[in-house]
Amino acid sequence: MIDMKSSLSSNQILLLVMPSAEYNEVLVDAMKQLSGNICYVTSNKTFDSLKETFKKSKVNIDNVVFIDSISKTLKKTPDQADSVYYVSSPGALTELSLVINKFLRHEFDYLIFDSVTNLAVYQKKNMTSKFISSLADKIKKTKTKAIFYALDSVEQAWVIDHAGMVVDKVIKSGGVDGVKGEGKVIKKRLSKKKKEEKEV
Amino acid sequence: MTFEGDLLLMVAIVLGLIATVITFLNSRKLKGDVFEKPFVYLSVGIFLATFSLIAVTFFQGVFSELTVGLIHDISFILGLGLMFLASIQITKFLKGLGSFEQKLPKKIKK
Numbered sequence: 001m002i003d004m005k006s007s008l009s010s011n012q013i014l015l016l017v018m019p020s021a022e023y024n025e026v027l028v029d030a031m032k033q034l035s036g037n038i039c040y041v042t043s044n045k046t047f048d049s050l051k052e053t054f055k056k057s058k059v060n061i062d063n064v065v066f067i068d069s070i071s072k073t074l075k076k077t078p079d080q081a082d083s084v085y086y087v088s089s090p091g092a093l094t095e096l097s098l099v100i101n102k103f104l105r106h107e108f109d110y111l112i113f114d115s116v117t118n119l120a121v122y123q124k125k126n127m128t129s130k131f132i133s134s135l136a137d138k139i140k141k142t143k144t145k146a147i148f149y150a151l152d153s154v155e156q157a158w159v160i161d162h163a164g165m166v167v168d169k170v171i172k173s174g175g176v177d178g179v180k181g182e183g184k185v186i187k188k189r190l191s192k193k194k195k196e197e198k199e200v
Numbered sequence: 201m202t203f204e205g206d207l208l209l210m211v212a213i214v215l216g217l218i219a220t221v222i223t224f225l226n227s228r229k230l231k232g233d234v235f236e237k238p239f240v241y242l243s244v245g246i247f248l249a250t251f252s253l254i255a256v257t258f259f260q261g262v263f264s265e266l267t268v269g270l271i272h273d274i275s276f277i278l279g280l281g282l283m284f285l286a287s288i289q290i291t292k293f294l295k296g297l298g299s300f301e302q303k304l305p306k307k308i309k310k
Contacts, residue, residue: 037307037308063307063308065304065307065308073232079296080296080299080300083307085297085300087234088232088233088234089232089233091231091232091233092230092232092233092234093233094230094233094235095233095234095235095293098297099297102297102301103301103304106301106304106305106308108308122232
Protein backbone atom coordinates (compact mmCIF):
# COMPACT_ATOMS: atom_id res chain seq x y z
CA MET A 1 0.00 0.00 0.00
CA ILE A 2 1.35 3.42 -0.95
CA ASP A 3 1.01 6.20 1.57
CA MET A 4 -0.57 8.86 -0.64
CA LYS A 5 -1.42 11.31 2.10
CA SER A 6 2.12 11.70 3.40
CA SER A 7 3.47 11.94 -0.14
CA LEU A 8 0.90 14.59 -1.00
CA SER A 9 1.56 16.58 2.15
CA SER A 10 4.94 17.68 0.82
CA ASN A 11 4.26 17.44 -2.92
CA GLN A 12 1.44 18.93 -4.95
CA ILE A 13 1.55 16.58 -7.94
CA LEU A 14 2.40 12.90 -7.78
CA LEU A 15 2.96 10.50 -10.64
CA LEU A 16 2.04 6.99 -9.64
CA VAL A 17 3.48 4.41 -11.99
CA MET A 18 1.93 0.98 -11.56
CA PRO A 19 1.88 -2.36 -13.32
CA SER A 20 -1.48 -3.12 -14.90
CA ALA A 21 -1.93 -6.12 -12.57
CA GLU A 22 -2.02 -3.78 -9.59
CA TYR A 23 -4.24 -1.18 -11.22
CA ASN A 24 -7.53 -2.01 -9.48
CA GLU A 25 -5.87 -2.44 -6.14
CA VAL A 26 -4.07 0.92 -6.31
CA LEU A 27 -7.23 2.63 -7.56
CA VAL A 28 -9.27 1.56 -4.56
CA ASP A 29 -6.42 2.05 -2.16
CA ALA A 30 -5.87 5.66 -3.23
CA MET A 31 -9.55 6.51 -2.98
CA LYS A 32 -9.76 5.02 0.49
CA GLN A 33 -6.85 7.12 1.68
CA LEU A 34 -7.99 10.45 0.29
CA SER A 35 -10.62 12.34 2.20
CA GLY A 36 -12.18 15.50 0.86
CA ASN A 37 -13.55 16.58 -2.48
CA ILE A 38 -12.10 14.69 -5.39
CA CYS A 39 -12.23 15.34 -9.11
CA TYR A 40 -11.60 12.03 -10.84
CA VAL A 41 -10.67 12.21 -14.52
CA THR A 42 -10.86 8.83 -16.20
CA SER A 43 -9.64 7.82 -19.62
CA ASN A 44 -9.25 4.17 -18.72
CA LYS A 45 -12.35 2.70 -17.08
CA THR A 46 -15.84 3.99 -17.70
CA PHE A 47 -17.72 5.79 -14.93
CA ASP A 48 -20.08 2.81 -14.52
CA SER A 49 -17.20 0.41 -14.20
CA LEU A 50 -15.40 2.65 -11.69
CA LYS A 51 -18.59 3.09 -9.70
CA GLU A 52 -18.99 -0.67 -9.50
CA THR A 53 -15.34 -1.17 -8.48
CA PHE A 54 -15.62 1.41 -5.72
CA LYS A 55 -18.97 0.07 -4.58
CA LYS A 56 -17.55 -3.44 -4.26
CA SER A 57 -14.69 -2.11 -2.16
CA LYS A 58 -17.05 0.05 -0.11
CA VAL A 59 -15.41 3.31 -1.12
CA ASN A 60 -17.58 6.34 -0.52
CA ILE A 61 -17.90 8.33 -3.75
CA ASP A 62 -20.39 10.95 -2.55
CA ASN A 63 -17.69 13.59 -2.58
CA VAL A 64 -16.28 12.60 -5.98
CA VAL A 65 -17.05 14.30 -9.29
CA PHE A 66 -16.05 12.29 -12.34
CA ILE A 67 -14.94 13.43 -15.77
CA ASP A 68 -15.38 10.40 -18.00
CA SER A 69 -13.64 10.62 -21.35
CA ILE A 70 -13.98 6.97 -22.36
CA SER A 71 -17.72 6.16 -22.22
CA LYS A 72 -18.63 8.29 -25.25
CA THR A 73 -16.20 6.31 -27.41
CA LEU A 74 -17.85 3.02 -26.43
CA LYS A 75 -21.58 3.70 -26.26
CA LYS A 76 -24.20 6.39 -26.65
CA THR A 77 -23.88 8.58 -23.60
CA PRO A 78 -25.48 11.87 -22.56
CA ASP A 79 -23.28 14.92 -22.05
CA GLN A 80 -23.72 14.76 -18.31
CA ALA A 81 -25.37 12.87 -15.47
CA ASP A 82 -25.36 13.14 -11.71
CA SER A 83 -21.71 13.53 -10.55
CA VAL A 84 -20.29 12.79 -13.97
CA TYR A 85 -19.43 14.89 -17.00
CA TYR A 86 -18.74 13.02 -20.22
CA VAL A 87 -16.02 14.16 -22.65
CA SER A 88 -16.00 13.00 -26.32
CA SER A 89 -12.82 10.91 -26.20
CA PRO A 90 -9.49 10.64 -24.38
CA GLY A 91 -7.98 12.17 -27.50
CA ALA A 92 -10.20 15.27 -27.24
CA LEU A 93 -7.52 17.15 -25.35
CA THR A 94 -8.91 20.64 -26.03
CA GLU A 95 -12.28 19.65 -24.61
CA LEU A 96 -10.70 17.79 -21.69
CA SER A 97 -8.48 20.75 -20.91
CA LEU A 98 -11.43 23.16 -20.97
CA VAL A 99 -13.51 20.95 -18.68
CA ILE A 100 -10.68 20.34 -16.18
CA ASN A 101 -9.89 24.05 -16.19
CA LYS A 102 -13.49 24.87 -15.26
CA PHE A 103 -13.54 22.23 -12.53
CA LEU A 104 -10.24 23.35 -11.02
CA ARG A 105 -11.80 26.73 -10.27
CA HIS A 106 -13.95 25.00 -7.65
CA GLU A 107 -10.93 24.21 -5.50
CA PHE A 108 -11.20 20.46 -5.21
CA ASP A 109 -8.95 18.97 -2.56
CA TYR A 110 -7.66 16.33 -4.95
CA LEU A 111 -7.55 15.67 -8.66
CA ILE A 112 -6.90 12.15 -9.88
CA PHE A 113 -5.94 11.69 -13.51
CA ASP A 114 -6.41 8.09 -14.60
CA SER A 115 -4.23 7.64 -16.64
CA VAL A 116 -1.71 9.70 -18.56
CA THR A 117 -0.40 6.67 -20.44
CA ASN A 118 -3.84 6.01 -21.90
CA LEU A 119 -3.87 9.45 -23.56
CA ALA A 120 -0.98 8.35 -25.75
CA VAL A 121 -3.15 5.66 -27.30
CA TYR A 122 -5.54 8.31 -28.66
CA GLN A 123 -3.22 11.24 -29.38
CA LYS A 124 0.12 12.11 -30.92
CA LYS A 125 3.27 12.31 -28.81
CA ASN A 126 3.74 16.08 -28.90
CA MET A 127 0.06 16.81 -28.18
CA THR A 128 0.05 14.44 -25.19
CA SER A 129 3.23 15.95 -23.80
CA LYS A 130 1.87 19.49 -24.23
CA PHE A 131 -1.37 18.51 -22.51
CA ILE A 132 0.40 16.95 -19.51
CA SER A 133 2.65 20.00 -19.10
CA SER A 134 -0.28 22.40 -19.38
CA LEU A 135 -2.36 20.36 -16.91
CA ALA A 136 0.47 20.29 -14.38
CA ASP A 137 0.92 24.03 -14.82
CA LYS A 138 -2.79 24.68 -14.24
CA ILE A 139 -2.81 22.53 -11.11
CA LYS A 140 0.24 24.36 -9.77
CA LYS A 141 -1.72 27.60 -9.91
CA THR A 142 -4.39 26.14 -7.59
CA LYS A 143 -4.37 24.57 -4.14
CA THR A 144 -5.60 21.25 -5.49
CA LYS A 145 -3.31 18.26 -4.95
CA ALA A 146 -3.07 15.89 -7.88
CA ILE A 147 -2.21 12.29 -8.57
CA PHE A 148 -1.46 11.21 -12.14
CA TYR A 149 -1.73 7.49 -12.71
CA ALA A 150 0.46 5.82 -15.29
CA LEU A 151 0.50 2.20 -16.33
CA ASP A 152 3.99 0.78 -16.55
CA SER A 153 4.45 -0.24 -20.19
CA VAL A 154 7.39 -0.14 -22.56
CA GLU A 155 5.36 1.42 -25.41
CA GLN A 156 4.34 4.39 -23.31
CA ALA A 157 7.59 4.82 -21.40
CA TRP A 158 8.08 8.24 -22.99
CA VAL A 159 4.84 9.50 -21.39
CA ILE A 160 6.10 8.42 -17.98
CA ASP A 161 9.45 10.09 -18.68
CA HIS A 162 7.76 13.33 -19.71
CA ALA A 163 5.21 13.33 -16.90
CA GLY A 164 8.02 12.52 -14.46
CA MET A 165 9.64 15.82 -15.39
CA VAL A 166 6.57 17.97 -14.72
CA VAL A 167 5.36 16.40 -11.46
CA ASP A 168 6.87 16.87 -8.01
CA LYS A 169 7.37 13.25 -7.16
CA VAL A 170 7.28 9.93 -8.96
CA ILE A 171 6.27 6.80 -7.11
CA LYS A 172 6.58 3.41 -8.70
CA SER A 173 4.16 0.92 -7.31
CA GLY A 174 5.68 -2.53 -7.00
CA GLY A 175 8.71 -1.52 -4.97
CA VAL A 176 10.91 0.17 -7.56
CA ASP A 177 12.28 3.66 -7.02
CA GLY A 178 10.73 6.60 -8.81
CA VAL A 179 12.32 8.39 -11.75
CA LYS A 180 13.54 11.08 -9.39
CA GLY A 181 14.80 8.39 -6.99
CA GLU A 182 12.26 9.21 -4.35
CA GLY A 183 10.34 6.03 -3.74
CA LYS A 184 10.90 6.61 -0.03
CA VAL A 185 7.46 5.44 0.97
CA ILE A 186 7.81 2.17 -0.86
CA LYS A 187 11.37 1.73 0.40
CA LYS A 188 10.26 2.19 3.99
CA ARG A 189 7.48 -0.31 3.58
CA LEU A 190 9.75 -2.81 1.87
CA SER A 191 12.40 -2.62 4.57
CA LYS A 192 9.68 -2.94 7.23
CA LYS A 193 8.31 -5.98 5.45
CA LYS A 194 11.79 -7.53 5.19
CA LYS A 195 12.35 -6.96 8.89
CA GLU A 196 9.06 -8.59 9.71
CA GLU A 197 9.90 -11.56 7.48
CA LYS A 198 13.29 -11.94 9.17
CA GLU A 199 11.67 -11.86 12.59
CA VAL A 200 9.24 -14.57 11.53
CA MET B 201 -20.72 46.59 -63.32
CA THR B 202 -17.81 44.18 -62.83
CA PHE B 203 -15.62 43.93 -59.76
CA GLU B 204 -12.71 42.31 -61.62
CA GLY B 205 -9.45 44.02 -60.74
CA ASP B 206 -10.84 45.54 -57.52
CA LEU B 207 -7.83 45.27 -55.18
CA LEU B 208 -9.79 45.28 -51.91
CA LEU B 209 -12.05 42.50 -53.16
CA MET B 210 -8.99 40.45 -54.18
CA VAL B 211 -7.54 40.92 -50.71
CA ALA B 212 -10.85 39.78 -49.19
CA ILE B 213 -10.89 36.67 -51.40
CA VAL B 214 -7.28 35.75 -50.57
CA LEU B 215 -7.93 36.27 -46.85
CA GLY B 216 -11.10 34.17 -47.07
CA LEU B 217 -9.25 31.30 -48.78
CA ILE B 218 -6.41 31.41 -46.24
CA ALA B 219 -8.93 31.41 -43.36
CA THR B 220 -10.72 28.44 -44.96
CA VAL B 221 -7.53 26.38 -45.19
CA ILE B 222 -6.35 27.25 -41.67
CA THR B 223 -9.75 26.53 -40.10
CA PHE B 224 -10.03 23.22 -41.95
CA LEU B 225 -6.52 22.15 -40.93
CA ASN B 226 -7.36 23.02 -37.32
CA SER B 227 -10.51 20.92 -37.53
CA ARG B 228 -8.34 17.92 -38.48
CA LYS B 229 -6.22 18.52 -35.40
CA LEU B 230 -9.38 18.36 -33.30
CA LYS B 231 -10.44 14.93 -34.56
CA GLY B 232 -12.81 13.29 -32.09
CA ASP B 233 -13.15 16.53 -30.16
CA VAL B 234 -16.46 18.29 -29.56
CA PHE B 235 -15.04 21.20 -31.59
CA GLU B 236 -14.29 19.13 -34.70
CA LYS B 237 -17.70 19.56 -36.32
CA PRO B 238 -18.04 23.30 -35.56
CA PHE B 239 -14.61 23.87 -37.09
CA VAL B 240 -15.57 21.95 -40.24
CA TYR B 241 -18.82 23.95 -40.49
CA LEU B 242 -16.88 27.14 -39.94
CA SER B 243 -14.34 26.35 -42.65
CA VAL B 244 -17.03 25.39 -45.20
CA GLY B 245 -19.01 28.49 -44.17
CA ILE B 246 -16.03 30.78 -44.69
CA PHE B 247 -15.35 29.10 -48.03
CA LEU B 248 -18.93 29.62 -49.24
CA ALA B 249 -18.92 33.27 -48.15
CA THR B 250 -15.61 33.71 -50.00
CA PHE B 251 -17.04 31.84 -53.00
CA SER B 252 -19.86 34.40 -53.17
CA LEU B 253 -17.18 37.09 -53.58
CA ILE B 254 -15.40 34.97 -56.21
CA ALA B 255 -18.71 34.64 -58.10
CA VAL B 256 -19.32 38.39 -58.35
CA THR B 257 -15.69 39.03 -59.25
CA PHE B 258 -14.98 36.43 -61.89
CA PHE B 259 -18.29 34.93 -63.10
CA GLN B 260 -19.91 38.08 -64.40
CA GLY B 261 -18.47 37.71 -67.88
CA VAL B 262 -19.25 34.00 -68.02
CA PHE B 263 -22.83 33.72 -66.68
CA SER B 264 -25.84 35.98 -66.89
CA GLU B 265 -26.33 38.64 -64.23
CA LEU B 266 -29.27 36.71 -62.76
CA THR B 267 -27.23 33.47 -62.44
CA VAL B 268 -24.31 35.29 -60.86
CA GLY B 269 -26.68 37.02 -58.45
CA LEU B 270 -28.23 33.68 -57.50
CA ILE B 271 -24.84 31.97 -57.00
CA HIS B 272 -23.69 34.92 -54.87
CA ASP B 273 -26.80 35.05 -52.71
CA ILE B 274 -27.18 31.30 -52.19
CA SER B 275 -23.51 30.67 -51.33
CA PHE B 276 -23.46 33.72 -49.05
CA ILE B 277 -26.61 32.62 -47.18
CA LEU B 278 -25.42 29.00 -46.92
CA GLY B 279 -22.00 30.16 -45.72
CA LEU B 280 -23.46 32.36 -43.01
CA GLY B 281 -25.89 29.57 -42.08
CA LEU B 282 -23.03 27.11 -41.56
CA MET B 283 -21.12 29.63 -39.45
CA PHE B 284 -24.28 30.13 -37.38
CA LEU B 285 -24.59 26.34 -36.95
CA ALA B 286 -20.97 26.19 -35.76
CA SER B 287 -21.58 28.90 -33.21
CA ILE B 288 -24.75 27.13 -32.00
CA GLN B 289 -22.80 23.91 -31.42
CA ILE B 290 -20.04 25.69 -29.50
CA THR B 291 -22.63 27.57 -27.43
CA LYS B 292 -24.45 24.29 -26.70
CA PHE B 293 -21.24 22.73 -25.39
CA LEU B 294 -20.38 25.76 -23.26
CA LYS B 295 -23.93 25.95 -21.88
CA GLY B 296 -23.89 22.24 -20.98
CA LEU B 297 -20.56 22.60 -19.23
CA GLY B 298 -21.77 25.75 -17.49
CA SER B 299 -24.91 24.07 -16.19
CA PHE B 300 -22.86 21.15 -14.81
CA GLU B 301 -20.42 23.59 -13.26
CA GLN B 302 -23.28 25.35 -11.49
CA LYS B 303 -24.22 22.09 -9.77
CA LEU B 304 -20.66 21.58 -8.53
CA PRO B 305 -20.80 23.75 -5.37
CA LYS B 306 -23.67 21.58 -4.04
CA LYS B 307 -21.62 18.46 -4.68
CA ILE B 308 -18.40 19.72 -3.14
CA LYS B 309 -19.56 21.03 0.20
CA LYS B 310 -16.55 22.33 2.14
